[in-house]
Amino acid sequence: MDQDLDIDISEYRMGILEDLNKTIKLNNVLEIFSKELKKEKDLDGFMIYLFTGNFRSLKCYSIELPKEFENIKSSYLGSETYLGDENNINTEAFIKRKNVISNIDCGSEFF
Numbered sequence: 071m072d073q074d075l076d077i078d079i080s081e082y083r084m085g086i087l088e089d090l091n092k093t094i095k096l097n098n099v100l101e102i103f104s105k106e107l108k109k110e111k112d113l114d115g116f117m118i119y120l121f122t123g124n125f126r127s128l129k130c131y132s133i134e135l136p137k138e139f140e141n142i143k144s145s146y147l148g149s150e151t152y153l154g155d156e157n158n159i160n161t162e163a164f165i166k167r168k169n170v171i172s173n174i175d176c177g178s179e180f181f
Contacts, residue, residue, distance in 0.1 A: 100132045108134065115139070117146060119160055127152045128164055 089102050100118060107116045118132035127150045135143050151158045153165070163170040 096131070104132055104134060117160065119151070119164065122150060126154075128160060130160075 086102065086106060090099060093099060093102075103118060104116075107113060115135040116133070117130050119128040120131050121127075122129050129150045130146045130148060133143055133147050151161050153161055155161050159170055159172065
C-alpha cells in the first residue's frame with residue numbers, strides 16, 4: 071500500500087515538473103505554483119516572494135488571501151522588502167529557508 075502511495079506522489083510531482091518544463095514565462099510558473107498551493111486544505115492564503123534583479127531584496131509576485139483581506143492584497147503585490155530587514159517576517163522566512171504560518175490570534179511561527 072505504501073509503495074502505491076509513493077508511486078502516486080512521484081507521478082504527481084512529475085506532472086508538476088512537466089508543467090514547469092513547458093514554460094519559460096514567470097507568470098505561468100507562478101500560476102502553476104499558485105494552483106498547487108490552493109489545493110492545500112489548511113492554507114487560507116499565501117504570498118510568493120522572489121529575488122529582485124539585484125539580489126538584495128524580495129518582491130511579492132503572487133498573493134492569495136482570504137476574502138476578508140482582499141482589500142490589502144494590492145498593498146503586498148509588487149511590494150519589495152530588503153533582505154537586511156530583520157523585522158520583516160517574509161525576509162526572515164527566506165533567510166531561514168522556512169515557511170511561515172501567520173495567525174492573527176497566535177502570531178507567526180516557522181516550520
